[in-house]
Amino acid sequence: MENKFLHKAVVVWSNVCRFLLAVVFLFSGFVKANDPLGTVYKVQDYLEAWGLQSLSAGYMPYLAAMLCALLEFILGIYLFFGIRRRVAPLLVLLVMSFMTPLTLWLAIANPISDCGCFGDAVVLTNWETFFKNVVLLIAAISVFKWRQYIFNLVTTKVDWLISLYSILFIIFFMLFCLRYLPVFDFRPYHVGADIVKGMTIPEGEKPTVYETLFIYSKDGKEQEFTIDNFPTDSTWIFVDSKTRVKEKGYEPPIHDFSITSLETGEDLTDDILHSEQYTFLLVAPWLKQADDSGMDLINEVYDYSVEHGYRFLCLTASSEQDITDWQENTGAEYPFALMDEITLKTMIRSTPGLILLKKGVVLRKWSVSNLPDEYQLNAPLEKLPFSTWNPKTSVHKVVEVTGWFLGPLLLLTVVDLIWLRIKSRKKKKEKENKKETL
Template sequence: MIQKIVDQASRFFVGALFIFSGLIKLNDPIGTEIKMEEYFEVFAEDFGSFFLWLKPYALEIGLTLIVLELALGVAVLIFYRMNITTKVLLALMVFFTFLTFYSAFFNKVTDCGCFGDAIKLTPWESFTKDVILMFPVLHLFWYRKRYAPVLYSREGHAVVGGVTIICFVVGIYAIRHLPFIDFRAYRIGNNIPQQMQPQEQPVFEYTFKQNDGSLIKSEKYLSDTLTYKYVGVEQLNEEKTKAKITDYAVYDADGNDITQSTFEGAKLLFVIYDAGKASVKNMDKIQQLIKGLEGKVDMMVLTASGAAQFETFRHEHQLAVPYYFADATVLKTIVRANPGITLWVNGTVQGMWHDNDTPTAADVTALIH
């Protein structure tokens, strides 16, 4: 009886968690790509340049891992070919546990991206989560040969194969457009200057030892040194005192900080973080948008490309818009497209578009007034 309870608990816990984690990342494959690039850069420094060769394929590798995670979650729930499913599951868990331990112990990647931007975990929280998850995974692996599949072979193949195909289609759609649900600090409706401020003022808890040797905690510092001896202090809301956006900054060609000006009035920002990799198939639509808004809306391009490279790109595609510079990772976070378009009015995000969904001038002006 107990064995069956553990079997079912392990099955549903592992399957549900893998599906939940996979769906969050499938919503935003570009976010996983960014995280994979971080890991490849760190591994290249520590283990060799081989990992830099993988960096150009971070998106494909990330999407494949996401789909694999979802397919494994479904496979576990229906006990599909558990001999091979649990072997792949265990291998994936060993891989994830190594990544989270490496990140936590060496403080290399401060966010593993396990649940995308929806749920932020510290490196040690991510590692702890993987260690806990390893127990039901090991249980399923150990008893893998005794589980009877829920479906017949043909139906099982159809379910797992169908899930795999659907997940690839959904992931590719999210890449070619924008995330279905936006969990980022730059999402529509957010005011960027507010996101750059701490959420709360710090709250401290002081620990004192009384004359009888007992400890007492207080949110105020007790100045009576005859009665209380100071022991230490702990900040209770450290995470909430951190701003959600800490790295947004924009500079002109002379290195002058013009960040504040991006929050003044209506600004249509064209984000082209890498001119060398930017899609150009919709440049005609972007050119029409620029012409339609000329004299009506303040427009600017934000890029992480070098000045010479972007100047060439700008003239080649007739982008009659001033350009400024920002960090590439920040630009990828602002909008998951290259190029991407976002409308800010007094610092509040009013619109966001992938270049495949380039708006008309009327669409933009309707959001301003």
């Protein structure tokens, strides 16, 4: 009786662990596929933290980002449906055996702010990520040890179809989001976002208090000082300074939005965020790496904005020489402004990308692959659908993406089962015919 109870407990535990891993891997792989460029940026952060800057400039980060999203999503599918019950638990165990010590190093050394395992959808601290991975590692060990108890949700007749279709779906979804923009935008600059509100600390909330430490050396020994106990002895030699969080408080989701005119050096932030007029922002963190295939359309949008009295700015973190080269190569006549590179990368996942603002509210976003043309911009913005935002709700998008995944999959599965049944009937008929002839 005790052995029977223990057996049931092991079966339940192994399958609970299996579904936990499946959900986490599916979610992690999907959000990476949803924001492939964001995953590329995170891979580049890892490479720079490991001193491999030479690899971060080529195609390697793109390949790594896509393989990571594909592997996690497919392993999640395998575990969820009970496909490849020998290979999938082993691969999951290997992944968690690698990720757990890696996230421990991240938590101790803190070379990057977060691991990026769930993109911008769920941001965890490095210690939270490590403890999460400890739980997942225990689950992975359990599933691998008792993999014989994993039950199938589908028959072996269609598991190959689910596997193949899932691979094709996540690849095409990833390429779609890379060419256009993420279907789900979890960043504070999503369509409909009020940037001014995102920069404001709510009433009653305390801001984070920072403290600057000054490092001085004397007689070969270094010591840290604050502004309150600054050394008066002139024999101390300044070495470095650093800022740390003294008291954690509320941090607004947007805190580095600052626009400086390249031509005059004037701070344009407040003027743009509180302006009643429409503003087109062409966002290109590094013009050297920007895609210039849509420059004709961008120049048309600029001409359109001049004709109707709208503002147009190119925001970049590039050097003046790169800006000059861009102007010569593309015929750009629009003004330029400088902004922080990380903020620009966060604003839109396209290099370049186009954003339409009014009174600090994001009305529209376009990637370089779907810029508006003269046929769409055929009247003042007030008379076009661009003048207001009416985005799909998150629930609508979830239903739509789920439908795109499950709809064709169910159709293909039904077709495959019908075909198998037809083949089975043919074989049965052939056997009957052979018996009759005998």
